[in-house]
Amino acid sequence: MAGALAGLSRGLKIFLVVDLVLVVVLGVTAILVLGGNSSTDDQADTPQTPTTSSSAPADTATTAATSEGERRFASPTGNIACDLTGEGVTCTIANTSVEAPAIDGCTGAGTGHVITLNADGVDTPCTDQVPGAAGADVDVLQYGSSETVGDYTCTSGSNGMTCVDGGGVGFRIATAERVVLP
Structure with a gap:
């Protein structure tokens, strides 16, 4: 690639390198988003028992219960x-x-x-x-x-x-x- 870039201006070289990096990042992101999550609510193979804790802190997996609303x-x-x-x-x-x-x-x-x-x-x-x-x-x-x-x-x-x-x-x-x- 260095030989191919030799005749190009410095600004164009930087532009091409940045574009290449962006394409790679976009590709990796697409793979992670589209193919990386194999567990969705479209699957139904592992039963889960609901949790009903109203004393759990807000940052846990269970949200606080509300009595009304x-x-x-x-x-x-x-x-x-x-x-x-x-x-x-x-x-x-x-x-x-x-x-x-x-x-x-x-x-x-x-x-x-x-x-x-x-x-x-x-x-x-x-x-x-x-x-x-x-x-x-x-x-x-x-x-x-x-x-x-x-x-x-x-x-x-x-x-x-x-x-x-x-x-x-x-x-x-x-x-x-x-x-x-x-």
């Missing part, structure tokens, strides 16, 4: 978004490979993309719209972190989003899995 959050990929209140939880999933449950009289295209948990238990309602991915304005619940409102807790994991009530009844939802717990 509403929390809206999404998985790190944005594929799953949940609304958590003292009355229950509703989660949506934009992309899923799980077949929608059969519901008499339901022809809604969004069925199977919404799951709820409340005092009546777990339900997959008939819905017309397929939800999109969570927007940038929705808080991210990092893998291993939990949110609790009232008696309901959701935990984000690389195997999906797990939401349960105080008795352990709930669900786990991921691209390739929808499980009612216990």
Whole structure:
């Protein structure tokens, strides 16, 4: 390369070297971002138990519980978004490979993309719209972190989003899995 650069001006040489360095950095970054994270909420192979500690410091994997209010959050990929209140939880999933449950009289295209948990238990309602991915304005619940409102807790994991009530009844939802717990 030195022989090829001999006839070029010093400014052009610097420009070419800087461009080469930037291309290498961009390539390494692309590999890390696109290929370096093999654990996503699109996988469903390792069950995780939710944690519900309200005395944990803010910098740990578990977030502090709130007794009232509403929390809206999404998985790190944005594929799953949940609304958590003292009355229950509703989660949506934009992309899923799980077949929608059969519901008499339901022809809604969004069925199977919404799951709820409340005092009546777990339900997959008939819905017309397929939800999109969570927007940038929705808080991210990092893998291993939990949110609790009232008696309901959701935990984000690389195997999906797990939401349960105080008795352990709930669900786990991921691209390739929808499980009612216990």
